[in-house]
Amino acid sequence: DVDELVESDDPEHPANLIPELCRGFYTIGWVTGTGGGISIKKGNLVYLAPSGVQKERILPSHIFVLPYPQPSVVKAHTERTFLRKPKQEGLKESACTPLFWNAFDLRNAAACIHTHSQHAVMATLLWKGETFEISHQEMIKGIRIGGTGKTLSYLDTLVVPIIENTPHEEDLTDSMNAMMLKYPDAAGILVRRHGLYVWGPTWQGAKTQAECLDYLFEIGVKMKLMGL
Amino acid sequence: DVDELVESDDPEHPANLIPELCRGFYTIGWVTGTGGGISIKKGNLVYLAPSGVQKERILPSHIFVLPYPQPSVVKAHTERTFLRKPKQEGLKESACTPLFWNAFDLRNAAACIHTHSQHAVMATLLWKGETFEISHQEMIKGIRIGGTGKTLSYLDTLVVPIIENTPHEEDLTDSMNAMMLKYPDAAGILVRRHGLYVWGPTWQGAKTQAECLDYLFEIGVKMKLMGL
Amino acid sequence: DVDELVESDDPEHPANLIPELCRGFYTIGWVTGTGGGISIKKGNLVYLAPSGVQKERILPSHIFVLPYPQPSVVKAHTERTFLRKPKQEGLKESACTPLFWNAFDLRNAAACIHTHSQHAVMATLLWKGETFEISHQEMIKGIRIGGTGKTLSYLDTLVVPIIENTPHEEDLTDSMNAMMLKYPDAAGILVRRHGLYVWGPTWQGAKTQAECLDYLFEIGVKMKLMGL
Amino acid sequence: DVDELVESDDPEHPANLIPELCRGFYTIGWVTGTGGGISIKKGNLVYLAPSGVQKERILPSHIFVLPYPQPSVVKAHTERTFLRKPKQEGLKESACTPLFWNAFDLRNAAACIHTHSQHAVMATLLWKGETFEISHQEMIKGIRIGGTGKTLSYLDTLVVPIIENTPHEEDLTDSMNAMMLKYPDAAGILVRRHGLYVWGPTWQGAKTQAECLDYLFEIGVKMKLMGL
DSSP states (O other): OGGGGGOOSOTTSHHHHHHHHHHHHHHTTSSGGGOOEEEEEETTEEEEOBSSSOGGGOOGGGOEEEESSOOTTSOTTTOOOOSBOOSSTTOOBOTTHHHHHHHHHHHOOSEEEEEOOHHHHHHHHHSOSSEEEEOSOGGGGGOBGGGTSSBOOTTSOEEEEEEOOOSSGGGGHHHHHHHHHHOTTOSEEEETTTEEEEEESSHHHHHHHHHHHHHHHHHHHHHHHTTO | OGGGGGOOSOTTSHHHHHHHHHHHHHHTTSSGGGOOEEEEEETTEEEEOBSSSOGGGOOGGGOEEEESSOOTTSOTTTOOOOSBOOSSTTOOBOTTHHHHHHHHHHHOOSEEEEEOOHHHHHHHHHSOSSEEEEOSOGGGGGOBGGGTSSBOOTTSOEEEEEEOOOSSGGGGHHHHHHHHHHOTTOSEEEETTTEEEEEESSHHHHHHHHHHHHHHHHHHHHHHHTTO | OGGGGGOOSOTTSHHHHHHHHHHHHHHTTSSGGGOOEEEEEETTEEEEOBSSSOGGGOOGGGOEEEESSOOTTSOTTTOOOOSBOOSSTTOOBOTTHHHHHHHHHHHOOSEEEEEOOHHHHHHHHHSOSSEEEEOSOGGGGGOBGGGTSSBOOTTSOEEEEEEOOOSSGGGGHHHHHHHHHHOTTOSEEEETTTEEEEEESSHHHHHHHHHHHHHHHHHHHHHHHTTO | OGGGGGOOSOTTSHHHHHHHHHHHHHHTTSSGGGOOEEEEEETTEEEEOBSSSOGGGOOGGGOEEEESSOOTTSOTTTOOOOSBOOSSTTOOBOTTHHHHHHHHHHHOOSEEEEEOOHHHHHHHHHSOSSEEEEOSOGGGGGOBGGGTSSBOOTTSOEEEEEEOOOSSGGGGHHHHHHHHHHOTTOSEEEETTTEEEEEESSHHHHHHHHHHHHHHHHHHHHHHHTTO
């Protein structure tokens, strides 16, 4: 029974973690209005939340499960093979799926988070070029090179590339992919007027990266406000 | 027994949902000081919270139930037929009732939310004309045309009409009605120096619309603060 | 046994309410660092929290109970008769006691709240004169004349007197008293660089008044920030 | 069995308190992204959280226990004697350990808190010299001289020294130590672009000091923003 893929008493099972983490992300404003989310990869299974639902009310039974890697006959971004789909009518896999996949494929990430954090959006409005940059902040030490490598030093400058938003989320796939290749050390990708994609070597790592980056966007914006 | 209208073990029963949702709205500052609230329509029943009570402490037994539509002999805005009133002394139906009714009648909404969010109020102070407008924000994609239709595109400009406040809440009924007819695509109505009315095709939809609009008011105000 | 004065299964018993309300006030920043608190009068008993303790960790057993009114032989502000004191060593009644008493005596209040809210403090820094004033805000309708009378109209201007801070909290007693007599319609008293005293005809009313005033201080400060 | 050092039904046992307090600190933004933490000294035992883990998810079984004072043969800052280490692979004691020790040794503190609060960081950016200073704020009365002595008066000016950040946390040890000796009345030490170290005579006192200082940094930053 494929439903066993999302039924577990272990609170750290991805089908339990995704709802719990989304509730936490909701309270800090990262996934309000059904936006944003998280995908977790464990072994060769990818766990995914549905699209367009209240992220703070997801249940384990709503979770999609996909094989990783996808069979090579599947066309990138437009087709997908599933091991388990929720039975509820109208649930569609997250529109972020191909962007999460970028993190799995290009960075060997085990989890990818997408936020609509206002700190991220404000950072993309105030840093008008191709990158957000900040230096001399302790929280930079929490950021991993490429998101999954060694942590940065306090003396390093953090550089987060910014891609331009598109009407359809999946159309961000190629520009995100290109930017991840252009900036191999980037720990996340900002989407202008939209939010952040960030990943990590584990779900804990992805969450930590997300918190450190969001802290740095917030303090960067505050510094601009104060004229610093 | 009419009390059965508000007694249910189902957490998604409107008499249970209204108290739960109000507790959530309270924590984000939408309904402090007894202001604001939510009304849910299910079939031909409308569920309503009392006026002037702490919205985060409502119980299912406090809920009013009204028939929808109201009998044609009832005079608009001043008389109402109830199927169930709470027994507690001093509880009066929400003063927002005729404004919620606008959303049910003009947009076929199944739920209507009223917030006193400071983001909404600040938006009405900074956008001094008849409308709040914002474009090029991902969260615009969460907004439905007319509040209950198809979602907007990222390329659309969001327009939210603003009506002027009045000393008595029910006196907003006609100007809200007129503005909803003038702007048939409007997903919500701002009340200057007061707050927001917003609705949706379901209670989930109304909550999502409210979160997306509030996010957009907040980021719009922040952009003004930063001179953007 | 005087301990029965603070032992009850009723969540609305003052000895249970004070700890619960203080936990809520803590999460919104009104009583951090042991500052602030609430006193509730029920019949001729006044319930009081201890001084200098973490307000979010008060237990019913920590509550003081005093007779109201105090016996006439007791000297104002310096002596007090108690019906029940907590057994824990080192607990002293709140230094706000004589200020709470002002609200009971002069306004016939049934509860008085003291916050260190930053919105209140910022308001006293930006309104440099003897009063904070604001008009044309819906939340003004939540404010009661004198704190316990009829509610204001949307067309009324809210006036909250400001007294100057003193090194010792009890030394505010006379100036607060004088200001309450000078402004008989005042629903609360701001203390410059310190916080707010606010009361109501019931504990629910006091909490509602506190929320409405705090909302108005916050939006007043934001309006100054935006140059409105 | 050394595990008994961290196993207790008493919620006030340090091994239970540290996880609980860290969850609270997480919700107010002091310890996101694995940063910050708290150490508690009880009798001659010091309890310590691990380094680089999600502070809101620490369990009592993750806690390190060290003897206090350390045996004199141990080299300062680089060697340490433990009574109990967690069994989980990869857990290392907090990098803040020698800084917590400064508070235990120089101030006879019973608890030391390290936050990455943005209010603290912004204060260090806006006060560019060797100290943050603020006066005429009620919350100053919550601050203890030297962090563990008598409380300040409302008429006192609060002075919090600021040290410069270093790439490695332990390299702050000597400059923090020197600053604590130079400013014997200082209740905490700010680290520029990094955060705060603060302590107290008890864990309750340390938490109270942390809350009062953070409040004062926040209001100091707001005053600069408003041009006050």
